[in-house]
Amino acid sequence: MSSARPRPVSGDPAAARPVLDAPDVGRALTRIAHEIVERNHGADDVVLLGIPTRGVTLARRIAQRVEGIEGRPVRTGSLDVTMYRDDLRMRGVRPLEETDIPAAGIDDSVVVLVDDVLFSGRTVRAALDAMGDLGRPRAVQLAVLVDRGHRELPIRADYVGKNIPTSLRETVHVLLDEIDGRDSVLLGPAEEAR
Amino acid sequence: MHFCHVSTAGSVELVRWAKSKGWNVTAEVTPHHLFLTDDLVASYDPVFKVNPPLRTADDVEALRAGLVDGTIDAVATDHAPHALEDKETEWAAAAFGMTGLETALAVVIAALTEHGVDDPAALWPLIADRMSARPAAIGRLSHQGQPLAAGAPANLVLVDAAAAWTVDPAQSASRGRNTPFAGRTLPARVTATFLRGRPTVLDGKPA
């Protein structure tokens, strides 16, 4: 019984304009799947870890595609980073999402972290911290559907669905069929200064 | 025999029964048993710890009715001041008792008013009887509790019935700060008190 309640889409999606439609999202994920297999010469020691909440859905979709390519299932799981976030003190206490590590663990594996949007990079840093307590992977790579720039840490993605230049105050909404009933990436107008 | 601090509906019945037998018994009730109930203890604040303990709303109702119909003869405060450290503890270790001298009249007026005795013509004679005449008689005090008529010693109190006030323990003359009415706004304030014609209180302050 997991408590992965999807985080609300902030801002008003209605006012946002689509930058990726459903077919675009599908093609991007397919490309990423191929890149992963190509880069890692197969997927045997690959572990796809989705960062809740939408990263988990994306990780599963990529896993299906990789399985389609390789003919063998690829190890997949989820990695909640809440307890490792550096902004816990500032923000309220957040309910935890599910952490589900494949039985074989991640030692000596190539862990591919999957998230929907790469922005400041702090979430990925938290994920790296979390993995430190889980084992010692041979390598860690990062796959994201959208990279919107404005990094605050020396972190970059290995596989990117689409680079979308944005202003700091614009919002990026990733909608996924399994959670939001449709696939789409929307760029919302700059919100009033919060 | 005189029964101290009657506090339950059952006790009121027993006193009423004893009096119906013509036995020479009298009874008193405290202002806090006429006004406060035991749900206040949920705060575990020992300011509400007293013996006999605060009771239920039904008991309060019965005590008010008993005071009005005379089953209960007198109001007595059971004024029980305590040093701060005897009250600022966990409930079980705290001393029993509440202060009450400075709030008694106002609390009794509030309780009786809530009980429906709000006509001044009924309220004030009732208070004079239960808080002066009868306690004086029970205490065998010939020179207290006399009607305000020529020949009686000038022991009297002047009350401003319209002056509501808020209880502030820090302002109390009593050394005890353990009033359960802290922060409450009560009706009626003592303006002056005369002891055999000598003012002990004027304008609400020591004379």
Added chain:
Amino acid sequence: MSGQNSWVLKGVRPLGGEPTTLFVDDGVLVDAEPSGAQSFDADGLIALPGLVDLHTHLREPGREDAETVETGTLAAALGGFTAVHAMANTEPVADVAGVVEQVWRLGQDAGHCDVHPVGAVTVGLRGEQLAELGAMAESAARVRVFSDDGKCVHDPMLMRRALEYLRAFDGVIAQHAQDPRLTDGAQMNEGVQSARLGLVG
């Protein structure tokens, strides 16, 4: 000559009645205005006979940190009281003439209101042996009310003897009616609240 204790109280409402004027001549209520009396504009204040409290704890002697006769009686006066009874559970207990006279004298010295010490029914409030009720009654304090308040005189024979003995000087016993066995360790009223709060009722 009318002294400081003579007053003309204008506009008072005795027991809430119609406004009138009360005259006080040298501490006694009179029908006519005494000469040289101080006037007091009562302007509709309710006049009541001085309140009398049958049951207070003035803590002195023994626990002057909690209250003294002086502070307690001042509080009483501010509450409208002109007479209060001081219970016997002081330290030492007021079970002998000496202690009741001390409390009575403290009351007189303070002068805020009359203090009538209550004499203990039993020695040390222990419920075993009658205190010297006669000595306290004959003392300067003229004790008429006796009580072991704080404790219950639960020995029926002892209570009977006390009630009989007091008839000699019209004394009265103020009983703190509480069966000690049923209330052993009791902390609050037993009922819905005590059940929820986990306190002995």
Added chain:
Amino acid sequence: MNRHLLSAADLNRDDALLVLDTAEELARLADRPIKKLPTLRGRTVVNLFFEDSTRTRTSFELAAKRLSADVINFSAKGSSVSKGESLKDTALTLEAMGADAVVVRHSASGAPHRLAHWIRGSVVNAGDGTHEHPTQALLDAFTMRQRLGRVEGLHVTIVGDVLHSRVARSNVLLLHTLGAEVTLVAPPTLLPVGVDAWPCDVSFDLDAVVPKSDVVMMLRVQRERMHGGFFPTTREYSRRYGLDARRMATLPDDAIVMHPGPMNRGVEIAAEVADSVRSTIVEQVANGVSVRMAVLYLLLGGGMAEAVESAA
């Protein structure tokens, strides 16, 4: 969740489920190589135990340490408290030491509530007199959900000295909040006056209730109660209110048996019952750590006195 956890009644349904869900995630920590999370690094948790209880104290200590908090054990014996320092002064001392949370166990009901007045940090009630033991109720609910998949709609029977049981009080409150149906079974002398106002049924007949129970929770019979005149003899108590193999056989198939521990084997619970597969007694201990981690995280994890960011 508000700033303190003093009573099970402080938790509404969403709070309680949040604790249980969070605890479920944190329980996974147990099978990791490094059983540590950085979340409460630099926070100070004080275990203030006026009643000694290694079981509960170590559980809280482990929970706090797994979240990287600094833990101070302040036992009444070796401290100024034993020299008669007042509760208030102890609280001010802890405040001066910068305690972010105080886990307090006290023999007087309501002591944690008073402590909460004098301390800016969070107060967690680890058992106060005969009043409450909220984290015990939480770990019990967690165990029920773990073994039976849900709490709502469960028939939970609590058996024994309810009058003096803080475990019973917290359980009745929390189980009601979570939608379980509770029945108390005890000798009439060990039921509080006013229990009929509680959100549960009451019965004097254990054999009538056991067959309909999904959960049977046996309460410990305290030694000092055995000759307090509450029941004739321990043997009679055990015969009428103990859970032996015969009675356990009348339980529905997947029903479980719980006990807050420490147990009086042979009095309220027979040895074979305590050791049977139905018994969750060992799991309850492990679940206690996860639940207490969840409570400490939810109370301390956010900004001071931060309300939970609603997940809706």
